[in-house]
Amino acid sequence: MDNLVIARTEATPEIYFDYPTGVLALRGESYPENASDFYTPVFKWLRSFLASDHLDEIVANIEILYFNSSTSKVLMNLFDLLDVASTQGKRVIVNWIYDVENESALEYGEEFKEDIKFVEFNLVEK
Amino acid sequence: MEMNHFFDYQETVSDNGIFLTFSGLFTQEFIIKLGDALRSKLSIFSVDRSLELKVFSLVVEQSQNIIFYSAEKSVQISEQHQNMGVGTITVGFKDNHFFVFCGNRITNQKVDKLRQNLTLLQKMNKDELKEHYKAQRRITPDAESRGAGLGFIEMARKVSQTIEFDFFKLDEYYSYFSIKAVI
Numbered sequence: 146m147d148n149l150v151i152a153r154t155e156a157t158p159e160i161y162f163d164y165p166t167g168v169l170a171l172r173g174e175s176y177p178e179n180a181s182d183f184y185t186p187v188f189k190w191l192r193s194f195l196a197s198d199h200l201d202e203i204v205a206n207i208e209i210l211y212f213n214s215s216t217s218k219v220l221m222n223l224f225d226l227l228d229v230a231s232t233q234g235k236r237v238i239v240n241w242i243y244d245v246e247n248e249s250a251l252e253y254g255e256e257f258k259e260d261i262k263f264v265e266f267n268l269v270e271k
Numbered sequence: 272m273e274m275n276h277f278f279d280y281q282e283t284v285s286d287n288g289i290f291l292t293f294s295g296l297f298t299q300e301f302i303i304k305l306g307d308a309l310r311s312k313l314s315i316f317s318v319d320r321s322l323e324l325k326v327f328s329l330v331v332e333q334s335q336n337i338i339f340y341s342a343e344k345s346v347q348i349s350e351q352h353q354n355m356g357v358g359t360i361t362v363g364f365k366d367n368h369f370f371v372f373c374g375n376r377i378t379n380q381k382v383d384k385l386r387q388n389l390t391l392l393q394k395m396n397k398d399e400l401k402e403h404y405k406a407q408r409r410i411t412p413d414a415e416s417r418g419a420g421l422g423f424i425e426m427a428r429k430v431s432q433t434i435e436f437d438f439f440k441l442d443e444y445y446s447y448f449s450i451k452a453v454i
Contacts, residue, residue, distance in 0.1 A: 214421035
């Protein structure tokens with residue numbers, strides 16, 4: 146599989162999915178008009194990755210300064226997918242990287258954490 | 272617009288503490304530019320990061336709602352730009368608070384449901400809003416998660432005063448919907 150690389154724009158984050166190491170990085174801001182469409186390649190890539198026996202561990206580093214409500218829905222779906230994967234033999238670690246100056250960022254991370262069960266979800270101060 | 276009305280317009284804007292306002296066609300490309308302008312304006316107030324992002328968030332959510340839900344579209348636009356809507360947004364600072372005021376035409380049949388949703392949000396406290404947000408995020412189908420469902424809850428969670436809204440019936444087809452968020 147190739148790496149998944151999507152360049153950052155003003156309204157969408159940089160996405161880098163490194164196949165050899167199983168590390169997914171999302172960085173930037175996310176307020177596309179249609180978040181579901183924008184993130185479709187990420188889900189497609191992730192599903193293929195999870196279906197392969199390449200690695201047993203996957204790490205997602207998420208550092209999103211601002212995201213709109215439709216992105217919030219997509220992130221929830223992403224964490225749900227990872228949650229299911231972690232019940233099926235994968236070790237999944239999510240690092241929610243937040244800026245202390247933005248009080249909502251930690252709160253958003255906590256709320257995602259409350260809604261998933263099996264993934265190791267870390268709140269990491271930037 | 273007559274020349275003398277233009278002065279009244281400036282006075283109205285100024286008296287209400289409005290520092291950014293736009294009325295017309297909204298597209299995603301335009302919202303990005305509007306967001307840039309907003310950030311540059313907010314830097315004058317030297318607000319902290321949290322507050323800046325709250326105001327930014329309200330402007331993005333409300334502007335994207337105009338794209339998705341305004342019943343008014345521009346006829347001059349080619350079919351490539353179907354995702355657009357006509358409305359008005361106003362951002363200001365008055366009595367020590369930022370506010371975001373937004374309005375657009377909607378079809379009359381949408382009024383009851385929207386009124387019901389917003390009235391429900393007005394009655395909820397912070398904890399109830401949080402639970403409601405999390406529940407809606409789970410149950411809203413992808414195809415319908417373009418904004419309003421979660422967007423209004425998001426707004427209700429960010430305001431310091433209860434959100435205000437109004438529906439004004441224009442004719443047998445359309446009403447004018449407006450919503451005000453004070454941060």
